[in-house]
Amino acid sequence: MGELETLRGIASVLEVSCPFEFQDVFIRELAIDSRKVVMSAQSLFFAISGDRHDGHNFIEPLYEKGVRAFVVNNDYAASDKLDDAFFIRVENPLVALQTVAAAKRAQFNYPLIGVTGSNGKTIIKEWLYQLLSSNYNIVRSPKSYNSQVGVPLSVWRMKSENNLAIIEAGISMPGEMVKLEGIIRPTIGIFTNLGQAHDENFTDGNQKAREKLDLFQNVDTLIYCKDYLIIQEELNQYPFASKPKFFS
Structure with missing residues (x-):
């Protein structure tokens, strides 16, 4: 304890x-x-x-x-x-x-995969868990706990016996992802896609993509689909703390 x-x-x-x-x-x-x-x-x-x-x-x-x-x-x-x-x-x-x-997250140094996107966050998280659980002791977000309250409850589940975490993050308004990034602090990022969810709260798709990219500002590796041209466009100009390795 x-x-x-x-x-x-x-x-x-x-x-x-x-x-x-x-x-x-x-x-x-x-x-x-x-x-x-x-x-x-x-x-x-x-x-x-x-x-x-x-x-x-x-x-x-x-x-x-x-x-x-x-x-x-x-x-x-x-x-x-x-x-x-x-x-x-x-x-x-x-x-x-x-x-x-955030204080709980700071206690652990093992890899953390952060997953965001308009769709598929929970499916990707569960798919990764099934693929990796035979080799890792994984802690993951329960259900679709990816909101301003769901993420903290997910991160609180992290324990010293784990050696990998998979946490999903979702936003509906500008400014929310910066808060979630400060809690999750992912080392590996997965950006699933960019759809129409919550479009009414953003000026356009580019703003929404930029907001979602805030989750990955400090990652070492970022996995995304470059078929989404807006994501690729915003990636090209996003001010990462240190440029990550990209896989697409």
């Missing part, structure tokens, strides 16, 4: 103090959905506010199920009956989740 898997370690990453009685609590599960909490005593719930739901509304029901550790907004007012719970107060629980995941 690493330091980061304790409440003391997580609180330290988020620059929050941790009371003595909570410092050695082992956190096995990061949770954002109250319906999917399995290991209550070893769960840390991030109360993320979205367009449809506010995670803070589920804190008391989760407390009744045995959860005692929560990441909440600074202004969250806990009721008196939650007096034995630990609240990590932050400006933005989503950013806190991403920060914790």
Whole structure:
């Protein structure tokens, strides 16, 4: 068990103090959905506010199920009956989740394959897993966990016993991939294709291609299909930190 898997370690990453009685609590599960909490005593719930739901509304029901550790907004007012719970107060629980995941990623040096594209991310990830699992101990994104919350939950699954990770990343708006790259930090990239998904949120296909390429700004190797002319065009002028090896 690493330091980061304790409440003391997580609180330290988020620059929050941790009371003595909570410092050695082992956190096995990061949770954002109250319906999917399995290991209550070893769960840390991030109360993320979205367009449809506010995670803070589920804190008391989760407390009744045995959860005692929560990441909440600074202004969250806990009721008196939650007096034995630990609240990590932050400006933005989503950013806190991403920060914790990035710290977890930084613990490991084994190769990580990052997969993005308009279609085929999950299929490629699962195909690679089937091909490589006999030779590698692989950790991979569950299902299609590729969003701003799905990626951190995927990266949290990385363990020292693994020697390869395959993580998929998807975006729907400009500026999102830069955040995901900072969490995933892939060493090998796969750009599956460029389709019409979320076109309404980008000025054109070139902008969308550039945004997706942000996942690969620090990779050593990039695999893509040069039949997609926009991808090839944007690759030719993308400011990689260090020019990767290309395979197409």
